[in-house]
Amino acid sequence: MPSAQLIDGKAVATDLRAAVAARVGGMYARLGLRPGLAVVLVGEDPASQVYVRNKHKQTEACGMQSFEHRLPADTAQADLLALVARLNADDAVDGILVQLPLPRQIDAQKVIEAIDPAKDVDGFHPINAGRLATGQPALVPCTPLGCLMLLDRTLGAEMAGRHAVVIGRSNIVGKPMAQLLLGRDCTVTIAHSRTRDLAETVHGADIVIAAVGRPEMVRGFWIKPGATVIDVGINRLPPAAAGGKDRLVGDVNFEEAKAVAGHITPVPGGVGPMTIACLLSNTLQAACARRGIDMATL
Numbered sequence: 001m002p003s004a005q006l007i008d009g010k011a012v013a014t015d016l017r018a019a020v021a022a023r024v025g026g027m028y029a030r031l032g033l034r035p036g037l038a039v040v041l042v043g044e045d046p047a048s049q050v051y052v053r054n055k056h057k058q059t060e061a062c063g064m065q066s067f068e069h070r071l072p073a074d075t076a077q078a079d080l081l082a083l084v085a086r087l088n089a090d091d092a093v094d095g096i097l098v099q100l101p102l103p104r105q106i107d108a109q110k111v112i113e114a115i116d117p118a119k120d121v122d123g124f125h126p127i128n129a130g131r132l133a134t135g136q137p138a139l140v141p142c143t144p145l146g147c148l149m150l151l152d153r154t155l156g157a158e159m160a161g162r163h164a165v166v167i168g169r170s171n172i173v174g175k176p177m178a179q180l181l182l183g184r185d186c187t188v189t190i191a192h193s194r195t196r197d198l199a200e201t202v203h204g205a206d207i208v209i210a211a212v213g214r215p216e217m218v219r220g221f222w223i224k225p226g227a228t229v230i231d232v233g234i235n236r237l238p239p240a241a242a243g244g245k246d247r248l249v250g251d252v253n254f255e256e257a258k259a260v261a262g263h264i265t266p267v268p269g270g271v272g273p274m275t276i277a278c279l280l281s282n283t284l285q286a287a288c289a290r291r292g293i294d295m296a297t298l
């Protein structure tokens with residue numbers, strides 16, 4: 001049985017964080033400035049708390065300031081908007097991330113649009129989405145940016161002219177991912193829950209980005225032999241389904257796909273660690289852009 005080469009997102013993320021930390025060190029040594037990242041968590045979702053804790057640790061580990069704001073689940077929209085306004089005005093804050101999903105009483109789109117686009121390190125503000133779509137410098141959403149970095153390392157210039165199929169059309173992953181792949185001269189298809197013959201569409205792909213949020217939905221026989229498979233899904237299977245202990249799986253059936261693909265990302269240890277590393281990189285980028293610093297000189 002042939003076996004795909006693993007794309008080690010954890011290792012690439014470690015390299016990226018080291019590069020960010022080096023520039024953060026240069027910024028402090030030369031200018032006495034430390035980039036600051038504010039993370040806002042509304043409610044008590046236990047999975048979200050793990051991400052927030054990891055982000056906090058890694059932010060400090062690379063020399064940036066980390067500001068955490070935990071609000072109760074019944075927080076009023078006006079109070080969250082008031083906090084965002086304070087963070088927009090706070091010069092020590094270069095990046096603002098409001099963890100999604102938000103509780104029902106809060107309109108997430110309103111909150112996203114309230115964030116200063118210059119501090120929008122998630123890249124979810126329509127200004128940044130529009131800049132990405134029109135090929136202008138932008139803050140790019142962390143998960144698709146991390147996927148692109150893995151593809152750059154794996155395929156490089158070979159991406160040009162390849163057929164990429166993105167499964168999922170969210171504003172957070174699918175749509176920005178498609179824009180980034182277009183920027184690498186891929187021929188891009190965005191597939192989704194209403195796509196007919198999804199298996200057949202995926203089978204035409206040299207590059208598959210799975211971002212559907214359904215555990216192990218993409219089967220091995222869907223994959224074209226030798227294709228590059230990037231699995232964005234992070235699904236926690238409950239103990240019963242996983243045979244005793246809870247287990248993290250992607251949107252791709254990994255065991256099946258790795259027998260067919262040329263390269264594949266694992267879950268965990270693939271796209272997830274890249275997402276956090278890209279958040280730190282975006283925070284450094286925002287800190288430099290806001291202050292007119294050329295990042296290459298740090």
Ligand SMILES: Nc1nc(=O)c2c([nH]1)NC[C@@H]1CN(c3ccc(C(=O)N[C@@H](CCC(=O)O)C(=O)O)cc3)C=[N+]21
Nearest residue numbers: 051097098099100101122234268269270272273275276
């Ligand atoms: N405004 C906003 N921005 C986000 O970027 C955002 C968000 N809201 N809400 C929640 C999702 C989820 N997310 C993850 C990031 C890293 C891992 C990660 O590092 N995962 C590890 C495993 C972690 C584990 O074991 O649970 C891995 O895949 O290897 C997972 C999930 C960012 N999100």
